[in-house]
């Protein structure tokens with residue numbers, strides 16, 4: 001039997017696959033809350049496989065605690081910035097992740113967040129509840145629309161492209177994008193590859209959909225926001241650390257940009273007394289991009305199948321090329 005540590009309660013689709021395989025000695029941190037670090041270090045000792053989440057930092061200390069048996073780390077996420085990839089590669093450990101299966105759900109959520117932010121839905125809902133809705137007023141709760149607008153996507157990967165193709169039918173006039181290189185798939189959305197400065201100065205909506213890497217860490221800072229229009233909206237559904245949140249707070253409170261919608265923050269959860277939460281023009285969601293019942297079930301199954309393939313040395317449905 002192979003020893004497997006699962007760092008959280010996960011949708012049953014994945015657990016059933018692991019149990020049915022009959023080859024795993026399963027140990028599960030059976031809670032909806034994250035495993036404490038000390039329990040993680042204890043739980044992985046001698047493990048052949050680790051099934052983890054994006055909230056578990058898998059670094060040298062965890063790899064050392066697991067020891068030489070460790071063959072595979074399978075993460076229930078498309079992002080892998082929580083994994084010490086260089087060290088994992090050096091040790092010959094394989095990594096499974098969950099691309100593609102969460103693209104639609106995450107793109108949908110990003111569009112919902114963009115519309116909610118641009119049309120000020122949370123503020124409107126609040127006004128209805130607190131009696132602020134006195135009558136129909138021509139100048140009240142006005143926001144910004146997509147029709148005739150320019151949208152800029154930073155990182156036109158799987159999710160960025162899915163966001164762009166959902167936004168286009170709202171009447172978007174120009175779709176700009178940046179990234180390491182032009183993408184042939186951009187044709188599907190008439191995307192124009194432009195320098196970042198052009199994207200920032202011409203877009204009415206700036207949507208961040210890139211992965212977190214040393215290149216993108218802190219990319220959205222004071223200089224970045226200073227290049228955006230005063231009427232433009234900033235949306236991030238990738239990773240919180242792409243944004244300098246102090247600079248974002250400044251840009252939002254000074255009127256440098258119109259509004260921001262974030263599905264990701266640093267840290268997560270964002271403390272309830274965080275300055276960003278005092279702003280009416282900032283909509284913050286609790287990292288729910290992939291949170292549909294069906295998507296989470298499919299992610300769970302894929303994570304389990306990746307893990308099993310890693311344990312048996314066979315081809316993984318979704319292996320991260322290291």
Ligand SMILES: O=CC(=O)O
Pocket residue numbers: 054076077078079080102238289290
């Ligand atoms: O953020 C979510 C993921 O990486 O799957």
